[in-house]
Amino acid sequence: MSQNLVICGNFVHATNTEYMIVKEGYCIGVKEGKILFFEPKDRLEECIKNHQLEACEIIRLNPFQFLMPGMIDTHIHASQYPNAGKGLDLGLLEWLNKYTFPTESRFKDSQLASDVYSKVVSNTLRNGTTTACxxxxxxxxxxxxxxxxxxxxxxxxxxxxxxxxxNSPDFYVEKSDDSLAETKRFVEDVLKRKNPRVQPVITPRFAPSCTVGLMQELGKLAKENNLHIQTHISETLDECEWVKALFPEAKDYVDIYDQAGLLTSKTVLAHGIYLSGRERKVIKERGSSISHCPNSNLSLRSGLLDVQQVLKDGVRIGLGTDVSGGYSPSLLDGIRTAIHVSNTLAIYNKEYKPITHSEAFMMATLGGAKALAMEDTIGNFEVGKEFDALTVNINAPGSHIDGFDDDGVSDYIQKFLYLGDSRNIEEVYVAGKKVIPVTDAQ
Incomplete structure (x- = not known):
């Protein structure tokens, strides 16, 4: 059950106009999982009275703690979690065939699936991922x-x-009719659960592994049920050349998905490293988004995404871990690696302005919410949104972060983004419910 609570202390979040805003000495009120107020702490008593929260718990953070929105992983392969941290000696297409498809094929075993999925959900939550795609x-x-x-x-x-x-191995492939029928069965199963925080997403792996007919039918299914869509695009040069050969009638990679009805305002496209200006323009016009997966892009030597260009073009963009092409299930790693990729581009172009921790923070929070078309529900601390949040303590036991006399709140936040890990994430809230640490009652 969601908690009714008030938390006082220091906060950081992103808005539509600023990548990162630090609010010192603020208080936030939460009732039935939603944010009622977010005001300076000198208005605390007034806010509590106005919103009838007199009986709720009031939590006061210490100077080494701050609250930030939960992080949003816009692209992760839960079934690849057993391979995280291994098998990264090949490029994408070889890697899929040698490591990934054999691992995924084992998930017909329900016990294996349940065990692995329990681990990946638990681990991503501990690392501050409140929402995952x-x-x-x-x-x-x-x-x-x-x-x-x-x-x-x-x-x-x-x-x-x-x-x-x-274009898939014999041991891991579907017949077209079966693929569509089973997808409909899956969607029906998820929707009948009526859990607002667990939703189905239409998932053609990528264009090479799906026939045009299947993609078109999936596009219709998504439209009929107003569903989210996810897939991959322009991850490697070899893949892009393969796509050209497979779909010679298409203008480009984006056009394949567009003609199939798969580009909507609820579509997230993983990677997008080699998109042309025309392709980014179409993605923006359709309201679709890109999931930037910097760890995977480096680990599989796929390429370097120019995030500044994506932002300049007005395309929505979030961060993804892309486990297990990316070896870390932590979006803190995604934040750092995104900065490093941008810095690398700046090394080779002295005119290039790399992103900072502020842009990367935005992509991990509000940017991710926008990428998944969830910005009306989550992503920051705006009143009316659901309370997905992390309590961060830079002084937690075992922390790698040291604070000094001249450090302010903004310094603590920046140090956490560069140096922090799951030990610093003391509490995780989803829709007002504390899910980390796990208690016996849960």
Whole structure:
């Protein structure tokens, strides 16, 4: 059950006009999972009275603590979690065939699926991911088990049963009709649960693994049910050349998805490293978004995404861990690696202005909410949104962060983004419910 509470202390979040805003000495009121007020602490008594929160718990953070919105992973393969941190010696297409497809094919085993999915949901929550956009596998029933684990642990998620009906190994492929029928069954199963924090997402793996007919039918299914859509795009040069050969009638990679009805305001496209200006323009016009996965892009040597250009073009962009192409399930790693990728581009172009921790922070929070078309519900501390938040303590036991006399709140926040880890994330709230630390009552 969601808690009614008031928290007083220091806060940081992003808004539509600023990548990062620090609010010192503020208080936030939460009732039935939603934010009632976010005001300077000298208005605390007035706010409590006006919102009838007299009986609720009041939490006062110490000077080493601050509150930030929960982080939003816009692209992660839950089924690849067993491979996280191994098998990164190949490029994307070889890597898929040698490591990834064999691992995913094992998820027809429901016990394996349940065990792995419990671990990945638990671990991402501990690392501050309150919302995740998950790829599962082609297996309908085990994909539903991922929904079970998300609900059990209290996370917010989009969960996708993967579609693959061509150019896939014999042991891990579907017939077109079966792929569509099973996707409909999965969608019906998730929707009938009526859990507002666990939603289905239509998931064609990427254009090479799906026939045009299947993609078109998936586009219709998404439109009929107003569903989210996720897939990959322009991750490597080899992949882009393969796509040209497979779809010679298309203008470009984006056009394949556009013609199939898969580019909507609820579509997130992972990677997008080699998109042309025309493609980014179409993505913006459709209201679709990009998930930047810097760890994966470096680990598989896919390429360097120019985030500044994406931001300049007005395309919505969030961060993804892309486990297990990305070896870390922590979006803190995503924040740091995104900055490093941008710095690398600046090394080779002295005129280039790299992103800072502020832009990366925005992409991990409000940017992710926008990328998943959830900005009306989550992403920052605006009144009316659901309270997804992290209590961060730079002075937590075992912390790698040291504070000094001349450090202010902004310094603590920056140090956490560069030096922090799960030890510094003391509490995790999703829709007002404390899900970390886990208690016996949960």
């Amino acid at each position: 998950y790829f599962a596998t082609i297996h309908t029933d085990s994909s539903s088990l991922l929904c079970d684990q998300v609900a059990k642990h209290g996370q917010r998620a989009l969960v996708g049963k993967v579609n693959m009906d061509q």
